[in-house]
Amino acid sequence: MIKKNIGSYGQKNGSSHREDSRTRVFRQKATGVLMTGLIAGALFSGCGMKSAGETNPASGMKPGQQLTVIDTDAAQQQVTDELVVSSIDRLGDVYARSWLSDEELIVERKTQLWIHNVETDKERILTPGRKAPQLLAVVSPDQRHVFFTEGSTSSKYDIQGYILELGSGKVTSIGKLDMTNEVSWSDENDLITGTPDGKIQLIGLDGKAKELSFQDPNRSELMSHVEKVGNAIFYTGSDKQGYPVLNRFTLNHPQAVTIAEGAMSFAVSPDGKSIAIEKRKWNTSEPARMIILDEQGKEKGIVGQGTLMSRGSWSSDGSKLAYSIYDEDQQGMRGLYVFDQSTGKTTPVTTDIQSYDSPTVWSPSARFLSMYQNISEGGKQLNQSYIVEFKRK
Template identity: 85%
Template sequence: MNKKLDSYGQKNGLPQLEHPYACFFRHKVIGLLMTGLIAVGLLSGCSIKSAGETHPSSGMKPGQKLTVIDMDAARQQVSDELVVQSIDRLGDVYARSWLSDEELIVERRNQLWIHNVKTSQERVLTPSRNALQLLAVVSPDQRHVFFTEGSASSKYDIQGYILELSSSKVTSVGQLDMTNEVSWGDENHLITGTPDGKIHLIGLDGKAEQLSFQDPNRSELIAHVEKVSNAIFYTGHDKQGYPVLNRFTLNHPQVVTVAERIMSFAVSPDGKSIAIEKRKWNTSEPARMIILDEQGKEKGSVGQGTLMSRGSWSSDGTKLAFSIYDEDQQGMRGLYVFDQSTGKTTPVTTDIQSYDSPTVWSPSARFLSMYQNISEGGKQLNQSYIVEFKKK
């Protein structure tokens, strides 16, 4: 059980907020040397923008080309490279989820706002609601938003809701357990695990359906679940209690283990690629970000480090974003994007090394957002970043 709690804490620990219960909620509700396939791309013109000032990022000069390592894809033309146009910094907010390439849902002082990245104008997501709002996730078709609210009277009282954007109708999905993540399984269903080893699909009407599956090593906690078509992926455990990636389908409930000794996973939208963070327990070896095919066969390693975030796929499944912190000063540090179409891993910036917060793509993969807690002037501050990539 300690292994499970440690794994959950690494991936879902978040910075402290103003409200005394909000930090507790966030910790529980949301959710932690290049080899083989790695080839480092071109980082051009990347900068952090705040209050009209620009600062070189990652120790690179504008237009400077990094060393290209191995692989045939390294011979691609510069026009095929992933190039950063800008990185904007938003203070005192948590970037949550994208409504479009122009609008990002952010949380500011326990309320959800829609932030326009082009005009910087904001409006409240749900003007008529006053409870502490903590999390927002937009559905794949951008028609609904799942969001959570907390209660000032009880730190255990977390309620989930589905907002229909066209009508502003809000549907309750009931009380949620704070140790389990909730995500969109498809445009009409949420999916979540439970503390007693169950998996639920939740419809737009707020009603939950318990899925049937056969896992001989079913544990008492299933923290992370993903649904791709009719396949369900989740973090399970082997007979020794070590985490594994399991899969079953809605038609065939017998569980199959896809990968062992994983810390986290992310399945591409088409289900053909799986990014896992693999770690050897009781050793000093770094964790590795590995890409698997749909059968669990390793395609290659795209990064490694002491701590890394869960990978995040773009909607077209071509790009994987992840951040790394490495104790080795010469190791991989910062935010990276792996591009399956070129086979290259591009360093975006070393200013972002938050391994315990989600990285989220905009619908077209033009923008990427994430947040981290920073120390500035002796104070701990919330900091969100919006990365914009140049159009090819």
């Protein structure tokens, strides 16, 4: 692991913003763990609106600098409450997957899952004795189980899902998985996923699937991303013209309603009261925007915009939202950003990370943030993972 001085951590030339084809195919099998929190503050201001002292985020901004993109009373808090980057560590030739704790991160190294200790740099294998290629891993909210996938050496389309009980080492099969539908934890006892025929399933720790009943007149066969918070289920659907929308229904009221149009991706805060969406307007040259909605879909404000952006990721207490942006405009937002709801500010973390198609994952206490991307270096394509550490308040 190479530790970089935060003051000199700059942008590389020739960085690739895409994963390799193998990872890009399988990355949709897992999403970040749903956690708990509450959005604070009043209405946000759009990125195109500046108040006194504000600046537009640019590729030359240094990590740790603060960019105010919303106007709230919380922004008047003391400097000690602001988010400050302590260090950025780099792990070569691995894909960072999911945090077991603030010290241990599950990584995929050469199609095998390992537990990497960020304090000692030591590693141990996650599932000893298993020989099939392993690709993805997502830790349950209570850190007691791990959902992981295994592939086949004979066919890249043959993907099997499993649940590992960390205490006993017991592995339970959940069967073959479809490549176009993500799997995530809905709570500590169930996984949730869409199916190729437009259904939604909960999968228990015993590996058995239960179909959820709901009505959607425009139900699409491709339901790539689903999240469940309490009794509410959110999923990417389609309108009558086939454009993407964000839909919501509850277990008590299974009639789905559209709460946001043009939603390419979304992330629901742990308490379900805030939703971060990547919104695009079709047939226009307008940039994509990272917008915060309430649970009913009412827009609260914009916290980022650019040509391409990753899905937002909420911290475990719901106070912070991380996302990566790439903008064709050299003066636009580029790099990894964190929106802190307690201060109402967005911090540009580093311009070195502009991977819009890989997940950003928080450690349980939000002390660390991990992300990976595929980079070009010396004429070679290399896997690169980053671990951002924030100063403790």
